[in-house]
Amino acid sequence: MTRGSDRALAEFLSEAQEIVESLNRTILSLDELQRDGGDNAHELVNDSFRAVHSLKGLTGMFGLEGTARLSHGLETLLDALRLGRVDVTSIVVDLLFEAVELFSAGLAAAADGGDLDAALIKSYLDRIDDIPSETLTAATVREDEDELAAYEFDASVVSVLTEYEEHRLRQLIREGKTIYRITTLFDLLTIDTGIEQLRQAIQLIGEIITYVPGGDGDDPDKLEMVILVGSGAALDTVAAAAGDNATVDAVASATPEVPAIPSLGVRVPQRAEADSADSSAETDPVPAPAASAGQVSSLRSVSQSVRVDIRRLDALMNAVGELNLVHSGLSALMDRMVGDGLVDHVRDLCREVRSLERRAAELQDGILEVRMVPLRQIFDKLSRVVRKISRTIDKQIGLDIGGGETELDKLIVEELSDPLMHIIRNAIDHGIETPGERVAQGKPEVGTIKVRALQQGNRVVISVADDGRGIDELAVADAAVRRGVVDVGAVESLNRRELLNLLFLPGMSTRQTATELSGRGVGLDVVKTNIANLSGIIDMTSTPGHGTETTITLPVTLAIIQAIVVKVAGRTYAIPCNTVVESVMVDAGEIRTIEGREVITVRNQTLRLARVERTFRLDRPPSVPVPNPLYVVIVGVAQHRLGLVVDELLSNQDVVIKSLGPALASVPGIAGATELPGQQTVLVLDIPKLIEESVAQTAQTEAA
């Protein structure tokens, strides 16, 4: 089978990825439930079953035979789970987690036109087959004592129940639950939401066994549904949950006092009978009525969300940028008209332009909002990896995650997962001690890694804190000197925090031996670079013996940024506000020179200066003399501060950053370009790069 077009493939991948992510979440909950000894796993198993079933269909459709085969094997396992033939044990949960990883690998391979390795799939499916089958026999034996025989269920109803539904019915009766029949009319137009509301209400008090369409009734716009529910609640509670339009009666109860069990008496329409005939004939375990109920909810989700390629949103964002330019053009035109004495018309025009401005702002906010995704997406991945790591090493790790609902631009979230994983691996590998060491220090055996995300204005702060051994900054300094990363002399002038942040320099690692976990030749310097590329700032604090905290501060979006527009030697530049600490006006006389570098003192702190005109080797036109006083824009990345000396501060405004394109990507110190009103193209400064250059220069001066 052919793979279809690229676009179809991209849509397939994103849809499949979404399903795999939700499967991962479900299995995480299942894992938690299993460890807490809960036995209410059937909803979660059911959700997993549905997810895997969808994946089977999708991957099969795209000709990914390997991945489809994996889905099929997994479906068999999940079906055995939901039928109670196999118990949810940690072995099973591990297998499920492994499946998530295999699916991810399969999708990654599919993106490059490949598929999963057949040997991998086979070894995985073999292990599914190896799951102890004694539970299976035990469950089957139990099934044989047929509780249903004790009740006079209408044969036509039992026959429409799928194997799974029948299993649940038996199970619920065995648990002493009462079986209720709810008959209710739904308006055909709103049946989706109606069923969903009912489902949510019922789930709070019991379990829905099946939905069966009832008779057609008199009203052609309404549909009768019969819903079988197992619940421990009393009749009135169930009736209250079912709502006013429903009639509820108890059809079976384990309590012997119930005098007579009324017949289920469901009128089964022709269609349902045909379905049931099909499903009993097929070996495919997908139950027809349950599938139709499942389809109701999946149709709903499709109708309410749209998957969009992020590049399309970029294009929209560009259009909004252009719209803003048009707006500025109109404003300028209005000023000219006022000058020409056309005041009357201008008043009307002004009102229209204001309205345009508001609409454009709404549009811009709307698009920015669409780009936002919750951090939960990567936090879920983190939990999975941490779980896996902690069982391969002799440390116990508890991951405590908060703030997953915090939203960031999709592009930032994508780029964040590697750096975040690296920081967490470091915490596990270097931070958290072995249980023995921890107990000896009076700490709990289980080490905790706390991950928190929090929005502060238009920035998001993500912190990763462990309660491990902390970092000895002197050991860091020692290693830095030994590796020739810094000079002994330079180290002496650094404070604790600065010493700690030496870890972010290339070629640093405080452990002698690299481990499988964090010694992959990728250090914190790469983490720092990745974060800096997102206009983010990374910082680290540590208390020896008590733990380490790494903080990442990121802008909420990169698509539109606030920028300060400055003028230097007749040129105009934009400086992204997220790197600006403050701007100050200084008299030329306040600038001093220390070791060949210009500095000023701001609030008792010595600040290194960089004259943009010298950094960029600009020719100053004779018509533009060096002004006095000058302006210093203080910018910062991590612990570094630098004062950029400019002639003038022009304005503070929202700008859409455009890439310079591949040919100019390596122009040092320039992050991109933006259009300002009046058709003017202005360069946006790359502050992290400029700070890096300044630091490198200082190191050179000191070395010389």
Next chain:
Amino acid sequence: MARFHIATEEAFVAAQTKERAGRDYDREVITFRLADERYGLDITAMREILKMREITELPRVPAFLTGIVTVRGEVIPIIDLRLRIGLGASSPTRASRILITSHEDQLFGLIVDEVHKVVRMLSTDIQPTPLPGGIESTFLAGVSRPDGDLIVLLNLPAVVTFRIEGS
């Protein structure tokens, strides 16, 4: 040789033109002036011709990179073609134009002194003769004289492929 009967001179010319058009004219080249020479670029790489406009200067790049302009939201690098191929910096006049060309999906603007016209020519008439001295031969694709006067054809990929040091 003459496979068809020649009735009139007109028919002869028509037949010959038809034959040449159908068989031969396989290249269209836009010609322009740089200093005192006539140069050409294949029309298939051309996107647009712009009048001179304000170009935003880029710091710390080779001198032939004049800067960037934004056209319909897209940032386009501008190359001073004279400086690039070793003819000395251009000084813009009213006749100066920016040729927007495309190479491997990226747009590049080339500053030329004056745009002439589109000339059709035969691939087989293009000779790989590098000019002695002056221009670096890597930028040349060959020369041709479709209408008698010399046209120097430029090698666009070489012109727009450059490295920027320092990062």
